[in-house]
Amino acid sequence: MNSFLSIKDVENLPGLVKDALEIKKNPNMYKELGRNRSMCLIFLNPSLRTRLSSQKAAFNLGLNTAVLDVGSQGWKLEFEDGIVMDGDKAEHIKEAAAVIGSYFDVVAIRAFAKLEDRAEDYSEQVMESFKKYCPAPVINMESSTGHPLQAFTDLITIEEYKTVERPKVVLTWAPHPKALPQAVANSFSRWMLEAEFDLTVTHPEGYELVDEAVGNAKVEYDQQKAFKDADFVYAKNWSSYHEYGKVLSTDPSWMVTSKKMSLTKNGKFMHCLPVRRNVIVEDTVLDSDQSLVIQQAANRVISMQTVLKNILEGLKK
Ligand SMILES: NCCC[C@H](NC(=O)CCC(=O)O)C(=O)O
Numbered sequence: 133m134n135s136f137l138s139i140k141d142v143e144n145l146p147g148l149v150k151d152a153l154e155i156k157k158n159p160n161m162y163k164e165l166g167r168n169r170s171m172c173l174i175f176l177n178p179s180l181r182t183r184l185s186s187q188k189a190a191f192n193l194g195l196n197t198a199v200l201d202v203g204s205q206g207w208k209l210e211f212e213d214g215i216v217m218d219g220d221k222a223e224h225i226k227e228a229a230a231v232i233g234s235y236f237d238v239v240a241i242r243a244f245a246k247l248e249d250r251a252e253d254y255s256e257q258v259m260e261s262f263k264k265y266c267p268a269p270v271i272n273m274e275s276s277t278g279h280p281l282q283a284f285t286d287l288i289t290i291e292e293y294k295t296v297e298r299p300k301v302v303l304t305w306a307p308h309p310k311a312l313p314q315a316v317a318n319s320f321s322r323w324m325l326e327a328e329f330d331l332t333v334t335h336p337e338g339y340e341l342v343d344e345a346v347g348n349a350k351v352e353y354d355q356q357k358a359f360k361d362a363d364f365v366y367a368k369n370w371s372s373y374h375e376y377g378k379v380l381s382t383d384p385s386w387m388v389t390s391k392k393m394s395l396t397k398n399g400k401f402m403h404c405l406p407v408r409r410n411v412i413v414e415d416t417v418l419d420s421d422q423s424l425v426i427q428q429a430a431n432r433v434i435s436m437q438t439v440l441k442n443i444l445e446g447l448k449k
């Protein structure tokens with residue numbers, strides 16, 4: 133593996149999951165792989181899990197890490213080509229990415245969607261610029277349109293807890309007071325389809341995701357119908373793709389409740405976290421044995437470690 137920007141960088145998904153499950157059994161098995169290597173984690177947005185699980189994954193591989201919070205520590209970055217830089221942005225991505233890539237063997241970046249201009253967000257300008265100007269492999273720690281490390285984690289978790297070969301997985305929209313990106317939902321859908329699970333996506337009208345993410349998944353506008361016989365319910369809020377970045381509904385009747393979970397086949401509840409209790413999902417669901425949110429978060433170490441292992445193995449000695 134060279135870079136990890138999306139599922140397109142995964143050549144063999146079953147092989148990657150197998151690697152992950154092996155690493156989970158013995159997290160220190162590749163302790164030598166990172167020796168004398170280093171990684172830079174760059175955050176343009178907040179994080180708890182991605183920041184800490186990435187450092188823990190690196191630690192398990194003997195890989196050193198540095199963290200740069202661009203928002204509070206670094207210079208404001210300019211991504212436009214040919215622009216006259218007389219505004220508030222002091223440094224161009226061309227220099228920044230080249231310099232960071234000269235210090236580190238691997239560079240990981242988080243840069244959320246701005247939700248202002250759909251074409252700009254969906255062009256993945258930040259990730260693509262890093263890939264273009266940084267000589268080191270680049271890892272996506274949630275970009276404007278995808279969160280592949282999260283989706284990989286979710287796949288590992290479902291593989292661990294599924295009781296049938298091809299589980300019914302439901303991705304449900306849930307209400308949220310703020311406009312959130314489509315990244316988590318897009319990647320979850322893509323990875324579930326690639327794993328050939330039986331995927332249903334449910335949301336109010338107007339919240340249709342980009343076609344490439346939904347592919348041949350079933351789309352069901354009746355949430356309760358969608359939940360019927362589900363093995364896994366994955367809740368996430370996202371803002372509208374078609375009326376880009378808009379909150380079209382905060383309808384509390386879309387919250388995941390114990391009553392709705394009783395429609396499932398003793399289904400498990402999943403969310404990437406952070407989650408707004410009693411807005412996205414009721415306490416009774418999160419606090420029950422049906423919830424896998426902590427197991428998912430724990431698997432963030434495994435997904436990052438597996439991606440890093442594959443990238444480090446591809447580096448020249
Ligand atoms: N990394 C996982 C989710 C990150 C982000 N959530 C958030 O911004 C939630 C913020 C809040 O609840 O105020 C998202 O939806 O893409």
Ligand SMILES: NC(=O)OP(=O)(O)O
Binds near residue numbers: 179180181183274
């Ligand atoms: N799920 C996730 O990516 O969490 P953080 O935003 O806290 O990193």
